[in-house]
Each structure stands twice: as structure tokens, then as C-alpha cells.
Amino acid sequence: MKLRRDAEQVAGNADNPWTRPTPIGPTPNESFASSHLHSKHAMLAYKISGPLLRCACYASQPRAISVFRPAVSRLRHLSQQRVQYAQQQSGAPRPAHEQPHIPEEILRQAVDDAPNDTYTKFPNVRVRYLIPAIWALSVSGGIFYGLAYLEAKKELKTKQASTGGWLQAPQWSTRQRGPPTPTEVVTGAWTSLDPISRVTYGIIGANSGIHLSSFLMPRAWETLWHLPARNVNYTQFTSMFVHSGALHFFLNMYFLNNFMAPVGYSRLFEGSPYHTLSFYLSAGVLSGFAQHWTTLSTRIPFHRRPIPEIFIRSGGASGALFGILGVFCMQYPHAGLGILFVPIHFDAQYVLPAILLFDLVGIIRGYSFVNLGHAAHFAGGMLGVAYSYFDGKTNVWKPLVRHWKRRLQQS
Template identity: 35%
Template structure:
């Protein structure tokens, strides 16, 4: 669960050369390093997160209609609360089927066994598996296409890399560690009271947390100019958000630490991680990690559960979209 800061050659730094004419000859002036923009990335991030959440909520409403056999064009007499209650019941049934499934890795010796194992997973776990596959494919593709750049470099002033940076990794260990943690926490976080088995909600939360974590790294460069020239790469900010949500949802659950034979209560682990990342952000540990991204992700996850984002953000957004669409259908029928 590490977001790496990667040192690259100076070819990463865009410069604008100034040509000057002087007494009949020309010379190339020193390159002018562009200023890092901060307002635009904030606006872009807010717009991207809003779009992600809106599209995810719209997708889930469409799936709710499909599961209930409702024609989205004609509408239904069911209220939003009734449709939402039915979705939650379906998610709980899926969780029960998952708990009863007993698939051993030693049985995965054929395509049929793999398909059976995949289908036995919850939709949240399948989403985490899909993210893992996308990250793995991108990592392998960089072997054949090394010029693919998804990392975020503040001095480049490229907004879209605030999102793409979370799909790249600095090495195989970095990728494996992050994806292991993601798949470990996907099921309990998805089943928590905040997310209630909603895959669309989990995906929107994951992507938005990644954007906010990378944005924090970008903004840090205003205080620590050296970070303007150091790319940020990795999904750890989003994964720290998952850990934060897990710790707030299951404070007494144990979190195992790799290579150590014991676990730590989730809430105590949150305190330890926060202290470690805060010290690293202010003073640095010399580990080459984007501590500010980790700390931001952790804060996002903790705050989202503490302030009940499942109700105040997700449910209210879904209800708003449902009521707008229902109102439009009533106007059409008139």
C-alpha cells in the first residue's frame, strides 16, 4: 500500500525556450520553467469526482430498475425507499452466498473452476479483481511501451494524470503489495453500513479517493518546491482510504501486518498509520514515499465513514437523480 515518488530524468520537465534577436544574430535563452498551477487542478478534481459519483449513482439506479423488472422509460409506482431496500436485501443475500461458498485455490485447475470461483465472489470483490487486472495489464504493457506515462508530475500541469496515476506502479512489488491490500479490504468495506454492498458506491469512493490523494501531493509542491519535479505513481492513497473506512466501520477487527505474526486492532492501526504518515509528511523518513497522499487517503476514508457519507453523499445523490428522472417521466406523460 505504497505510493511511490519516482525520480526521473530532466526530460520530464517541460520548458519553454525564449529566442531573442540581438544585433544581427540569434541566441537561445535559458529555458523558462513553467509555473505550477494550483487552482485548475482543484477545479478539475472537484468536477471529476462529481462526474464519477453522478455516473456511478446513475448506473446503480439503472441496475436497480433491471433487478426489479422496471421499465426505466415508463417508471414505477415503487418509491425510492422501496427500491433501495430491495437492493440492500439483494446485497445481503449475495453476502450470505459468499460466506457459504468454499472455494479452494487448489481446486482452480480448469477454466470451469475459475469461472465458478469468480461467480462465487460478490460484485464488490469482482470489481476489486477487475481493478487488479487493469493495473496488472498496464504494468505489463509498460514493458513493451515504456513511453506510456500515467504518473502525475506537478510541473507538467496535466490534470488528467491526477486520475491515471493511481493505475500505475513503480515496480512489481509495489503493484502486488497494493493489490493484495485492496483485495483484502474490498469485501469488509463493501459490506459495511456505509456502502451496504453497493459496488458502484465502492468504485466511486475508490476513484475519488485516488484523485484527492494525488491532488494533495500536487498541492504539497507549493510548500515543498522539490516535489514539483518528482512524479507520483500508485494507488496507495485510494487504498489508505479503504483502510480508513475499514477501521472506522470495524474498529475492533484485527489488521494483520505482513511478516509479523500478530494483528493490531483496526482503530489502533489507524492511529499508528496516521502518526507514521504525518511525521513522514512533515519531516520525511527518507523512504521515497508520498506520505501526504497516504495521509490524505486515510483522512478521506475516516471522514467519509464518520460523517456518514453513505447517507449524506451517496443516498441523497441517488434519491435526487431518481426524483429528477421520475419528474421528467411525469412531464412526458402529461
């Protein structure tokens, strides 16, 4: 689920010197970080037990926030200078009544102004919003258009094989074979899977490979996260495959493995792997843009945050997963959703509105106890609801497939 990376790593990115804040004060070794989470961590992890789906609501806890106070740092620096100077002098230290006195009003004003001082040290970057919106819509439409072509080609090939063409004589072989090779074992296991399971394990494999690259090629992996201040568009797509840690990765893949099959074989997708994959990827891109768009109204310090939203990067699959959740709750409204290890459950038709309301409030005013990617969650869930309610299969997918069938038959 899409977790907002702490800005300490953003600020320390050597490849993007313009994203690094100017140090304040003489103690550069102090950490200046915000573990503001762009969640995608607050997902529901399900396990299927008969007709009842049990879920665990997980919300990662942010790390301890270390706010760099310029005034305090200056005072600490002055104190260190005094100590160093005193060590060089001989004689006893001065009495307390002879120490210089700093007025309390100056201290209070300096501490109150510290967050604003910190904020102004970041570069003034103009973030684009129109071009990313056009890019997200174009890529989402291109995903549907391209995978509809593969669906049409597959259907025509199946029709030709079943109704026409020359019959091929069976090929007999008397060659003696030894035990299967590892490649043959893997290939046989893959071909024995149903189409939706192939999509599920394919997505899990892609996420696993990218997560492994964080250890092998960390610098390349860093470029996959979406940072609004960078003003690049491709990260709206790549950010759905990155995860902040093992727990983040495990919960997302656990959720995907439990939800994709019932959603893929619902009346909306009818077991079509290309249709299911189209919706998953498009929901991930559009929900990523939704989170990007919310920085338009949070470029000023919100709740006295020391780091602007445009310098907090995001990543994770929760936008796409919330889209899957929205479809699930619409297609199976009476399925039981409960918290793991808690012997109670609620109908999916009541759980989804509660989750969306929680994220809507988070978008409008935020929460003091947790900071999540509420916009990505809300957008993904609403996409799932809208695509199911307006019957995307009949009004979007089928027309695209028929369009490609006509073109392929004419060629």
C-alpha cells in the same frame, strides 16, 4: 502504492525537453538521480486468518543516491585533462611539490554550493494549483454522480422485474451442446462472482493491463505518471493505475484483494459495487491532488535536495488504498492488525491514528531515513475516516440515487 519515480527518468524524458535539467560539467554520463519515493509503497499487506487480520508493513528502500557535485566534476575534468596532456608529453611527470595547489577554502565553498548550483539548472516552471484543485473536485463529484445514475437504473430495473410486467414463458431447448468454449468458461466464472469481487478483480485487471503496457508501450505509459511541472490534470486520475515495478504492483493488489471485500460489505457500502467504486476512485483522485498541493511549499530545496519536488513524478494506488484502510478501521475498530510473521497484533482503532500521525510528521518535517508520499497517504486515510464518520451513505450516496430515480421515473 504510489511510488515516487526517480528524477533521472524525469530528466531523461525526450518528449518533455523542458523537464530535462541542463547538464553541469563535462561528464554527462554520470547519473543525476534522486530516488525520493512518493511511496504509496508504505502500505499494509493483509492476510485474513479467522477474525484476525495480519499485515506486513512494507517500505521500499530507495536506490543509492548519486548526487552530481559540480565542483567535484570540474576537478575530475581538470584531472582528466592533465592526464591526457601528460600522455602526449615526453619525459617524467612533475614532482608533487610542483603541482598546482587549489586552496582548501575554494574547494569547501564549491562543494557547499553544489546543491544550490544544481537546483538552479532546472527550468523555472510555474506550477498551477487552483485549476488542479477544481479539476480534482469536479472529477470526484462526477464519479459519484455518474455511478449513482447506474445504481438508480439498476434498482428500478430490479423493482420492475419483481413487481410488474408480462411473465415470459420459459424457453426450452433440445439442442445438443458440446464442451463449453473458453469464452463461456470465463463469462460463467465472472457472472458467478459477487458484486464486490467483480469490482475488486476489475480494478486488479485494469492495473495489470496498464502495468503490462509499461513493457509494450513504454512511452505512452510514461505519460500516465503525475508530474507537477507538466501542469496537466488528467494524470491525477491515471497515476493511481501505474506502478514502478513488480513488487510495488503485487503489494498494492494484494492489499486491495484483502481489504475490498470487508469494506464493500460493511454498513457504509452495504455491498453496492457502484458506491464502493465511487469512493475508491474519488479517494485516489483527491489524494493525488493532496500530494500535488504539497509541492507548493517545497519548491525550494528542502533538506538540501538536489531535485525540486515539482520535477519528481508520482504514481500508485496507495492514496485510494489508504482511503479503504480508513473506512476499514472505522467500520471494524476491534479487528486485529498485526505485522506479518510477528505474533502480535493491535486493534485497528489504534493502528490508524499511529499511521496518520507518522504521515503527518512526514508532511511537516520529513524523515531522513525514508521519503514517502505522506500527503497522499494522510489525505486518503482522512477521507476514509471522514466519509465513514459523517455517514456518506446517508448524506451523499442515497440522495444522489434518489435524485436519479426521480428523473428516470419522470422520463
